[in-house]
Amino acid sequence: MLSQIKTAVNQLQRKFINHQLRSRLKNHGMTVISANCVGAFILHDLGEPFNSPFVNLYLSPKNFIRYLQNIVFYQQQSLEFIASEKNYPIGKLADIEIHFMHYHSEQEAREKWQTRSSRINPDNLFIIMTDKDGAQGIAYEELEEFDRLPFKNKVVFTHKPYPDLRSAFYIQGFEQQNQVGDLFAFSGWNGKKHYDQFDYVAWFNQDS
Template sequence: MKRIFKYIYRKSIFQFIRKIVKFKYKYQTTTNNLSIISSNCLAGCIYSDLGKEFLSPTINTFFYAECFIKFCEHLDYYLSLDLKEAKYSKYIDKTDYPVGVLDNIEIHFLHYSSFADAYEKWNNRKKKVNYNNIRFLMTDRDGFNKNIGSRFDLLPGKKNIIFTANKYYLQDEVYCKLEKGIISSDFTSFRKYEKYINIVDWFDEK
């Protein structure tokens, strides 16, 4: 019953509310050149809600935490590589979506039906990355630990964020007290992060 209610809410009330919010956001933001590198669908949700161009290849993807921190620490290197299709994932036995690999890291193309589509979108969007205005986003799930969080704190740029369900006392941490034990899978789809930051101010670096 709970799943049915959530489905109806998402398809009706939530979508109606989001249309109003997106209309408001569109006329509040002034920044147009920000590249968001995110560990999951956060970047895509934020760009879509603010009506901005996707200036990041990490749209509709997710990374396991160790792969993501390596990707962020050596962004130039990994984006210089040609994306290959993984024959299998080292994290899970089977997927119903394509998985890509860049040297020693995996990228899970969760919302893509084929590797060909993922490959095309990845290559088109990685060309648009603005290295002069990058921010990193991640959540404390998919193998996250405090060591990874400490490495995240050392990444360049301002206003990088780790949304956490636990207190790690990190520099870039935004503790989400309503999340229980782990950032929930619907944290992005239901825009729960908006309870903890003003997304327009963050995007415009106010």
């Protein structure tokens, strides 16, 4: 019962928070390329369209970085699908594997990928990754590799501080783990989620 009350309180508070976030947002129609669902959650909170195919899916940090290192090449590749023991489709762009974990069929995944790929705006581009990858988390070398990528607007959410990495943003609350945990969970009774520690509205607005 207590958990149900907490959820109801948080959902009510969240509506108010989202209203405030949307009123602050000046930059609209941005393309968010995210290694997992955090980008889609943020866009949903802001009431923004999905101008990127990276929605309701995830890539390993290694594959995500590989995509970003040669983004023009991968955007030109046809999305294929491979045999999957999961209960969702697994796609491939050349040598990159994409897990469409919130899609019911290959057809749905392909249609959404193609439609949203056509909306990508390279002039209003934002990149999001987390230090999450399996049980052991991401290697520091991969964080360094991400940090070197030639994108102006990029961030990687980490479970501990990395002051030497310009793109790293420390999310508090996961220090005892090997990686960032559930960013989408409410962090208390105030309607805030863990990713709210990062002021993404200010990040989107910086060039507006």
